[in-house]
Amino acid sequence: MKQKYCQSCGMPMEDSLYGTEKDGTKSDDYCIYCYKDGEFGNPNETMEEMIETCIPFMKESGMDEKQAKEILNNQLPQLKRWKK
Numbered sequence: 001m002k003q004k005y006c007q008s009c010g011m012p013m014e015d016s017l018y019g020t021e022k023d024g025t026k027s028d029d030y031c032i033y034c035y036k037d038g039e040f041g042n043p044n045e046t047m048e049e050m051i052e053t054c055i056p057f058m059k060e061s062g063m064d065e066k067q068a069k070e071i072l073n074n075q076l077p078q079l080k081r082w083k084k
């Protein structure tokens, strides 16, 4: 099976991490941190803000800030939420 990533923050998805739709079914695309009950937690968030939000988590997994920023800047524009 192909590894899925949250289409908002780019986090690798696990079964327990899927967000929920209004009717309680699981979202196919977004994680629970970004998407709950059919809505984004922060609907007005920009991609730049999302990148800033994600950096500390990436640092926790051993990356330095520059590396994390680079990855996010490459990855996020390809995700469904940010694609124009």
Ligand SMILES: [Zn+2]
Binding pocket: 006, 007, 008, 009, 010, 011, 030, 031, 032, 033, 034, 035
């Ligand atoms: Zn997410």
